Amino acid sequence: MSHRVLMLFLSVWSSGLWAEDKHASTVPGDYRLVNGGHNCSGLVEVYDEGTWRNKYSEPWEQTEAAAVCRKLNCGSVVSLRRYFNHDGSDEVYRLRITCSESLRLVNGTSRCSGRLEERSNQSWSLVCKDGFQWQEAEKVCRELECGPPSALFGELHREKEAPLGSKELQCPRNESDHEAAVLICSEQQFVKLHMAGASRCSGKLMMRQLINWLYVDEKNWDLKVVAAVCRRLDCGSPVSIRSRSISLKAGWRIKADCDVLSSDCLLFKPSTSVIEITCSDSVRLVNGTNLCSGRLEVQFDWSWSSVSEDGFDQQDAEVVCRELGCGPPSVLQGALFTGGPVWRKGFECEGTESALLACNISAPDRTPSSANRSVQLTCSDPNSLRLVGESSLCAGKLEMTNKGEWRPVVDWELIWNQVSADAVCRRLGCGTAVSANMKKEHEDRPVWWIKSSCIQSTSVLRDCVTLTGLGKSSWSMEVVCSELLLQPTIVTFPNSMEVFRVDQRELQVLLGSSFSIMCYIPAQYQGGYFQLLFTASNAALSYSLPAVNHSAHFRFPSMDLSHQGSYSCIYHLHVFSQDFSSKSQTIYLRVGASVTDLIIRLVVLLLGMTLSVTAICCYSKRLAAKARVQEKTTVICVGGEK
Template sequence: MECFPSLKHSSKVLEITCSDSVRLVNGTGLCSGRLEVKSNQSNQSWSSVCEDDFDQQDAEVVCRELGCGAPSVLQGALYGDLEAPMWTKEFQCGGHESALLDCDSSGSARDACSPVGLTCSDPDDVRLVGGASRCAGGLELKHHGDWKAVDNPDSTWDLKVAAVICRWLDCGSCISTGKRSHSSEQSVWWISSSCVRAKPALKECVTTGYEFSTTSLEITCSDSVRLVNGTGLCSGRLEVKSNQSNQSDQSNQSWSSVCEDDFDQQDAEVVCRELGCGAPSVLQGALYGDLEAPMWTKEFQCGGNESALLDCDSSGSARDACSPVGLTCSDPDTIRLGGEASRCAGTLEMRNQLEWRPVADWDSGWDQTSADVVCRKLDCGSAVSTTFTENPFDRQVWWIKSSCVRSAAVLLECVVTSALEIYSGLDIICSDLLAQPIISPSPSTNGVSKAKQQGLQVLMGSDFTIACSTEPQYPGGSFQLIFSTSNAARNYTLPAVNHSARFLFPAVDSAHGGEYRCVYRLYVFSHNFSSESRPLRLTVSASLTELIIRSVVLLLGMMFLIAALCCTSKVSRSIRTRGEPFFGARREEE
């Protein structure tokens, strides 16, 4: 006798409904297995059915009788080829009967054959209602003949579990999930999260217990785009619904991969935004598999600002063969540290379903390693400390599994739904607490040229001042000016006054040339913090007086050289003039 999931909790009495003459055994769930029928109602024994005596219409009746969906696979010996007694009659169902034994049959003894292996599809007993599309809204389940909202008794419902529902509904990737609150208790079906991950049908996960709840589950899936075979919700091989011409006919809609040659950065930006992820970080063909799946036959031409990929313009461009798009989107901007002057210190908050809430530790495993993940994602260095706030907040929280934080690509995957509100929040202090200080020459400096490309020039003998300043985050602190050359390094320290300090250097000489940096140091939150400015290169040039002297000396030297050259030229000409008669007389004698 086959017991399919029809458990009902009513007045603390359990009711069970089983099929009395048909069952599927050795399958992966309640809707698959080797078909067996009661061979003799008087002897109450079971027999396998011969594959040669069973067709699609017979299978439709069996699947309907067991409360399953339409038959998807019908194959002999699919779930074992045991030497069991065989049913000796051939079923002749019309397909509309409510039970297999209601069908006509004829005697046909078989010597040997393969037993029927049958897989029924998941029944159409799950839906999302009240949303913008069939892929968004409150989760409802049809069970025991009744449609009811669904709630989760163990408070471990998260995005990965909700993604299973999205796949069952043939929707795209899961974007968000949470709980809807109701003003009064309503009748619901309770399901277990751990069961949803493992079972092929949601109704197998219905548990008995409390029949009423003041909350119910909500899910938002993308309806035409998804990422598959990735490491998280924001990575995978891109697939698009290949037939959007008839939205009402869901059975005629299949998923197709997108050709890498027809996809660019702007297209990727639209997909990441549509899936609630951050900006695209990796776009590479066959990154998440190179399956021989149907390929999308159009080239997307997105501007980058569209809200959905199918809102983009497209052009027909049939491809014979190409690599499918592999896309990785960055972690969405969904976390922050609030309540302090720095973005790198404060109470951890998260944005989920467009709402910012403080974060609470669900599994009591939060530690320095978990806080490190948050600091890195905020580009705030590493975690210096993390503590639990003593006083509860007045607003609702997002519960997070710390064990998930250490491995998840997207922190939203770690949020679990719960109606609990008594908690301790999470305070985190990261190493990059202080803003980068600014280094600059003082505006009143004499003999200093304008800074160009992070450098400045100072005249020999003049005075110059270097100013260090920082954003007004915290009071107090000090500035250390570090001066370094190729041979040595020196530093000077002044207290911060109005978040700045000025270092004066009178009568500069060539030894002052080199690289300068400002380091702001502050003791806050029981820890020492520091932040360093960009480098400022200083070169020393000659003073104006020295330049004039050098110019005069150079001019006198040039005048002396010219005079010497003139004298040399006159002497040479005089010697040549006195020698001309002698040479002339000699020529005459010859």
């Protein structure tokens, strides 16, 4: 028997007869692949209760398929497909997995990256970097249904008995340290927009995992995830997400905990709706704190450039914010930028255009005043929150306005916790949350679906909206905040004119006079009571009265030194099964002189003034008489000389 025939025989035996013996196992939980072209391809079955059964559950993901491949001593997952079952059983779907037979990438960040291993004699051995060239790397990536290789390097691998590769690629036997080949294949295009509208950057979202292009349903999507899609498509910033009803036999759903968008984030899942997304064509904000802020870039001739701040004004900024679906510009400034090309042409927008590139464009200035300064723009949040249905702005059902329309807000996972409610209360200036509840309404109505956890981490609520199109629910999210009550007011009422204002916070009450302090609060809830707090240098007292018509009067018959000090009102109310309170500003009352003392002082003052006037008059008369005598004497002397 020739060497070639012998190798062919061994190959058939190892991939066929050996596989059949191996999968004749009766261990519960064991897997096998049937009706495939080789032992590493076929419909998935699992051994359970003494028989082989169809293995399928929702959702099914690539990591589970990879586990099956490992259990069967096969390589990496090459394809994962769902099929309808036509054998008349109750199991509607079946899964077909294809694993690579002789190559795999392990310990990588994705299925298309990792240390390269090959199978020989039913065992896996690492491939050494020495002798493994770029041409072989291209073949490996192609066999694993990945894109072209993007990196190939060696990684030191130490083992007491290092597994050896094939004769051509095996590591030297006399060395304990081996440089294993580490290969990174690029992922093939896995995102596209189908049946796009007026722009290549809008349409129904399709994603590819392995060899399967399928529509993507609406679960777990918000504008932050859409931003990753827009970047993949070389489009601008995300503008909107919409859900479109459609009956799908098979579709993708993105994992809820996927931080980086990739094909590894996808799950098989039947769906009744698909995502339709819109990205801006030629404008985006990058490196900002949210989707409505960052450095402004425009795309022209398939190239992105930062926009120079020269000549870029408020009207231009208004057009950009409108194009990106954000609120009006709140901050427009320039910042030093040296990281790439800069757009130096000027925009002459009137402020009403729908897109920045629809404005008139002027020739670039030959002598720019800020050669390396680009536009940094922050648009305001187009969304606002409110609590409705109660007598306070700080309690009720949560609503949000999006693009001018108010709707109830519902978490897409029907989760509403204290932490998210705290974030809402802080946004409304209502303190912290004391309760957060989900409530079932009588019927479905249009709602805004959000990720409530997003409210905790972003300043722009637009980032948290998961769907802005079709969406109805009978649930509502309720919150009660700590600063539920308005601030009460404290007022001092004197008898006649016995209280004198010293300044805005201090009053003087005459000794012995009667006075009263009134606490009141604008009408919100019935009931409750007022507490009047008094503090002095040597005393602290408290008085309480029920709230009648939202007020209470505390009367004092005679002012004395024991009443001098600070006063404030606290309103207490039990509502929503919670105790709430609100405190007024503080005033200070000082003891003044009594009425008798004032009269005596007034008489003395008048008597003193009378005596002063009399003395002045007498003194004036003496001065006048003296002047007349002197005048008469002068006349006589002059006459004698004559």
